[in-house]
Amino acid sequence: MPSTRRLFTAATAAAALLLSAGAQAQTAAADFPSKPVTLVTPFAAGSGPDAVLRLVSDKLSRLWNQRVVVDNKPGGGGFIAIEQARRAAPDGYTLLQLDSEHIAALPHLYKSRNFVTLQHFDPVASLFRTPFFVAVGTDAKYKTMTDLIADAKAHPGQVSYGSWGVGSPGHLGGQQLEALTGIRMQHVPYREVSQLFANVGTGDVPWSFASIPSSQGIYKAGKLRYIAVAASRRVPQMPDVPTMAEAGGPPSLEVNSFVSLLAPKGVSAAIKAKINADVAKVIADPEIRARFDTFAFEPLAWSPEEIERNAEAKSKVYGELVRIGNISLE
Known part of the structure; x- marks a missing residue:
C-alpha cells in the first residue's frame, strides 16, 4: 500500500506539473509579445518580399502594441539571415522570413553543409505566393x-x-x-x-x-x-497573358514561390498559434490586399502543417531538378 500511495502521489505531482506548464505556456502566449519583435529577412530592402514584410510589420506593431523591426540580412544565399535567426532564443521574438526555395532548395544546393531548413526552424505563418x-x-x-x-x-x-x-x-x-x-x-x-x-x-x-x-x-x-x-490559370492582374498550356507550353509546368515566417525550433505551440492567427488577420487587411494586387501576390493563410506539406512537395521537385542538372552552390 505505501508503494501504491507513493506511485499515486508521484503521478499526481507529475500531472500537476504538466498542467502548470500548460497554464504557463497559455499565459505566455496571451501576454505575447511583451517586448519588440524582430523579423529577419534575407531579402534586400526595396524588394517585393521586403515591401510586404514592412507592411506586415507595421500592422503587427499596431495589433500587438509593440515595435516590430525588419532586419535585412541579404547575401550568402540566404545563410546570413538564417544563421542570425538560428542563434536567437526560441521564444517567438525573432522570426525569419524565407521563400519556398530557401526552405526546399537550399538542402539540395548546399549538400556539403548538411543543412535542412526545417530541421532548425518551424513554419509559423504564411504570407503570399507569387507566380512567374x-x-x-x-x-x-x-x-x-x-x-x-x-x-x-x-x-x-x-x-x-x-x-x-x-x-x-x-x-x-x-x-x-x-x-x-x-x-x-x-x-x-x-x-x-x-x-x-x-x-x-x-x-x-x-x-x-x-x-x-x-x-x-x-x-x-x-x-x-x-x-x-507558368500556372494553371490566368492571373487577374494580367488577364490577357495566357497560361502555360494556352501558350503551347507543358501544362504541368507551374513556377511559383511562396513566402513564410519561421521560428527557431523550440517556440511553444501556443505562441506559434497566436502568431499564425495574428499574421492571418493582418494579411486580410484591405490595405495589404490592395498592395498584394499590385504585385500579383496571392495572399496565403496556411497553417504551419500546410506550409510544411507545400515545402516538402517543392523539395521533391527541386531535388530531382538539381540532380538532373548537376546543380551545386558549394
Whole structure:
C-alpha cells in the first residue's frame, strides 16, 4: 500500500506539473509579445518580399502594441539571415522570413553543409505566393511558348535564358521546362535583377521567368512582353497573358514561390498559434490586399502543417531538378 500511495502521489505531482506548464505556456502566449519583435529577412530592402514584410510589420506593431523591426540580412544565399535567426532564443521574438526555395532548395544546393531548413526552424505563418511569367523583349521573335520551344529544339544548347541566380525559381523553372520538353538551353545567371530584365528587353538574353514586381519597371517602359504565366490559370492582374498550356507550353509546368515566417525550433505551440492567427488577420487587411494586387501576390493563410506539406512537395521537385542538372552552390 505505501508503494501504491507513493506511485499515486508521484503521478499526481507529475500531472500537476504538466498542467502548470500548460497554464504557463497559455499565459505566455496571451501576454505575447511583451517586448519588440524582430523579423529577419534575407531579402534586400526595396524588394517585393521586403515591401510586404514592412507592411506586415507595421500592422503587427499596431495589433500587438509593440515595435516590430525588419532586419535585412541579404547575401550568402540566404545563410546570413538564417544563421542570425538560428542563434536567437526560441521564444517567438525573432522570426525569419524565407521563400519556398530557401526552405526546399537550399538542402539540395548546399549538400556539403548538411543543412535542412526545417530541421532548425518551424513554419509559423504564411504570407503570399507569387507566380512567374515568361518574359521576352518587346521585339522578340517569340510570340508563344510554342515558338520558344520550337526554336530551342531546332538549336540545342544555343538558346539562352536568364535568371537572378543559380538555384533561383527562374533557374529551376528553366530546368523544369527542359525536363518536360526534352530541350536543352543555356542558363545565364545575373547578380542584379534590374540588369537581367534590361538585357531581356534588349534581346541580349532571349527570355527569362519574371515576377511582376521585379520586372514591372522594364515592362511599363514598353520593353518587355509576357508570353505566358507558368500556372494553371490566368492571373487577374494580367488577364490577357495566357497560361502555360494556352501558350503551347507543358501544362504541368507551374513556377511559383511562396513566402513564410519561421521560428527557431523550440517556440511553444501556443505562441506559434497566436502568431499564425495574428499574421492571418493582418494579411486580410484591405490595405495589404490592395498592395498584394499590385504585385500579383496571392495572399496565403496556411497553417504551419500546410506550409510544411507545400515545402516538402517543392523539395521533391527541386531535388530531382538539381540532380538532373548537376546543380551545386558549394
